[in-house]
Amino acid sequence: MEYVIEMNGIRKEFPGIVANDNITLQVKQGEIHALLGENGAGKSTLMNVLFGLYQPEKGEIKVKGQPVNITDPNVANRLGIGMVHQHFMLVHNFTVTENIILGSEPTKAGKINIKDAAKKVEELSKRYGLAVDPYAKIEDISVGMQQRVEILKTLYRGAEILIFDEPTAVLTPQEIKELIQIMDKLVAEGKSIILITHKLKEIMEVCDRCTVIRKGKGIGTVNVSETNPDELAALMVGREVHFKVDKELAQPKDVVLEIKDLVVTDARNIASVNGLDLEVKAGEILGIAGVDGNGQSELIEGITGLRKIKSGAIKINGKETTHLSTRKITETGIGHIPEDRHKHGLVLDYSVGENIVLQTYYQKPYSNSGILNYSKIYEKAKALIAEYDVRTPSEYTPARALSGGNQQKAIIAREVDRSPSLLIAAQPTRGLDVGAIEFIHSKLIEERDKGRAVLLISFELDEIMNLSDRIAVIYEGKIVDVVDPKDTTEQELGLLMAGGKREREGVS
Numbered sequence: 001m002e003y004v005i006e007m008n009g010i011r012k013e014f015p016g017i018v019a020n021d022n023i024t025l026q027v028k029q030g031e032i033h034a035l036l037g038e039n040g041a042g043k044s045t046l047m048n049v050l051f052g053l054y055q056p057e058k059g060e061i062k063v064k065g066q067p068v069n070i071t072d073p074n075v076a077n078r079l080g081i082g083m084v085h086q087h088f089m090l091v092h093n094f095t096v097t098e099n100i101i102l103g104s105e106p107t108k109a110g111k112i113n114i115k116d117a118a119k120k121v122e123e124l125s126k127r128y129g130l131a132v133d134p135y136a137k138i139e140d141i142s143v144g145m146q147q148r149v150e151i152l153k154t155l156y157r158g159a160e161i162l163i164f165d166e167p168t169a170v171l172t173p174q175e176i177k178e179l180i181q182i183m184d185k186l187v188a189e190g191k192s193i194i195l196i197t198h199k200l201k202e203i204m205e206v207c208d209r210c211t212v213i214r215k216g217k218g219i220g221t222v223n224v225s226e227t228n229p230d231e232l233a234a235l236m237v238g239r240e241v242h243f244k245v246d247k248e249l250a251q252p253k254d255v256v257l258e259i260k261d262l263v264v265t266d267a268r269n270i271a272s273v274n275g276l277d278l279e280v281k282a283g284e285i286l287g288i289a290g291v292d293g294n295g296q297s298e299l300i301e302g303i304t305g306l307r308k309i310k311s312g313a314i315k316i317n318g319k320e321t322t323h324l325s326t327r328k329i330t331e332t333g334i335g336h337i338p339e340d341r342h343k344h345g346l347v348l349d350y351s352v353g354e355n356i357v358l359q360t361y362y363q364k365p366y367s368n369s370g371i372l373n374y375s376k377i378y379e380k381a382k383a384l385i386a387e388y389d390v391r392t393p394s395e396y397t398p399a400r401a402l403s404g405g406n407q408q409k410a411i412i413a414r415e416v417d418r419s420p421s422l423l424i425a426a427q428p429t430r431g432l433d434v435g436a437i438e439f440i441h442s443k444l445i446e447e448r449d450k451g452r453a454v455l456l457i458s459f460e461l462d463e464i465m466n467l468s469d470r471i472a473v474i475y476e477g478k479i480v481d482v483v484d485p486k487d488t489t490e491q492e493l494g495l496l497m498a499g500g501k502r503e504r505e506g507v508s
């Protein structure tokens with residue numbers, strides 16, 4: 001049998017770590033092939049090797065049976081290999097079309113012809129159901145849209161083999177459905193897809209085969225029809241994983257976060273949060289369930305001071321914080337795991353250690369009369385790296401060199417460790433492997449049991465249902481209902497999120 005892609009015995013090292021150690025991956029034509037492994041296992045690295053971004057120290061790559069030397073992404077493109085990266089690589093003040101043709105501009109007598117390119121983009125987007133406006137600017141479109149642009153970019157270059165690095169981590173459930181349809185169309189045309197995802201359900205649903213890697217080493221390849229999520233989890237982590245969270249009944253105490261009649265406007269001055277009331281008590285996890293775009297992001301930005309409040313009031317521990325600066329609000333006792341870890345979470349060029357004291361570096365013991373005490377900073381970092389299993393060669397490594405999931409773990413470690421009285425966790429397990437999710441979930445419950453108020457925002461209904469003590473449904477900028485997860489089904493919750501009303505007993 002001839003494979004479209006064969007990677008044999010690939011080895012790739014980074015300072016202090018062997019990211020890929022003798023890995024083999026064989027992809028058949030027309031299949032969706034999953035690449036599964038823990039955070040830091042070496043998946044993105046392996047795909048960056050295939051895409052020509054990294055040169056392996058050892059190993060051989062064959063495309064359609066021919067040995068090739070993929071020295072850079074242009075070579076990969078010529079061989080029909082395209083990649084949609086874990087963190088997008090788009091130019092934000094360029095339009096969709098400009099981004100797509102960047103590096104491969106069509107020329108008419110040496111001039112760039114945007115119109116022709118836009119037409120081709122439109123054709124491609126119709127053919128594969130990738131709806132985008134070719135003239136929209138990247139900064140004005142949603143993350144889901146941006147991803148479509150990345151996909152179009154690979155198709156525009158004639159990709160036959162598409163690498164998707166965790167495409168669904170940043171998508172809403174509806175967008176995931178659409179992406180799956182798009183992938184089905186692509187393979188129906190004979191294209192082949194390598195899909196990285198931590199969501200075992202997705203692998204079961206859409207993939208034909210799955211290659212598992214663990215700590216840089218290949219574990220094997222299985223037929224998806226002959227396996228199940230438990231076995232996949234065990235293969236990747238090397239132990240059994242519990243998907244259900246164990247927790248006691250909550251013992252809620254005083255109100256920590258109190259929001260009254262809050263109005264927050266978005267970039268276009270539209271009230272995204274529109275008269276919202278909410279209370280979160282010490283010792284409870286309050287989950288916010290809602291379809292993306294109903295004011296969740298603006299609500300978090302409003303509470304944390306990242307966005308100005310139009311009207312209404314926010315109190316934390318009885319103290320009004322409505323118009324305080326982000327730092328002042330942080331100091332009143334807020335921890336924030338942000339949904340966009342690159343924008344608000346990390347300074348990528350700083351070391352892991354420096355990132356871990358990002359909120360506290362100016363305080364004792366990390367700073368004394370304005371002088372940073374690096375030995376204290378790195379001592380703290382070292383302890384947190386161990387506790388949260390952040391996989392990094394050392395605390396001095398720049399955050400940029402960490403795998404996506406390990407960057408997320410570093411942020412969580414920093415925010416939880418400060419023991420804030422209010423912990424805001426926005427999509428906290430986005431991009432984490434099943435083992436890490438298990439750990440973070442138990443950590444959030446531990447914080448709750450220590451008497452913290454936890455505000456959880458997540459698109460994963462499973463996560464909301466499993467973790468929350470109460471669920472507040474957000475719709476068009478308001479909390480429309482607060483339900484008890486114990487007597488609510490996912491269907492009922494879905495209905496409420498779509499703006500439906502709950503049928504109450506005894507009400508006709």
Ligand SMILES: Nc1ncnc2c1ncn2[C@@H]1O[C@H](COP(=O)(O)OP(=O)(O)OP(=O)(O)O)[C@@H](O)[C@H]1O
Pocket residue numbers: 014015017019037038039040041042043044045046086391392393400401402403404405406431
């Ligand atoms: N540019 C780099 N410089 C140094 N180390 C790196 C670099 N890129 C990756 N690494 C290291 O190589 C290892 C594998 O990282 P990789 O990004 O491939 O993991 P991954 O399997 O994609 O994980 P995740 O699921 O978290 O995205 C990690 O230990 C990471 O810190």
Ligand SMILES: [Mg+2]
Pocket residue numbers: 043044045086165403404405
């Ligand atoms: Mg990765």
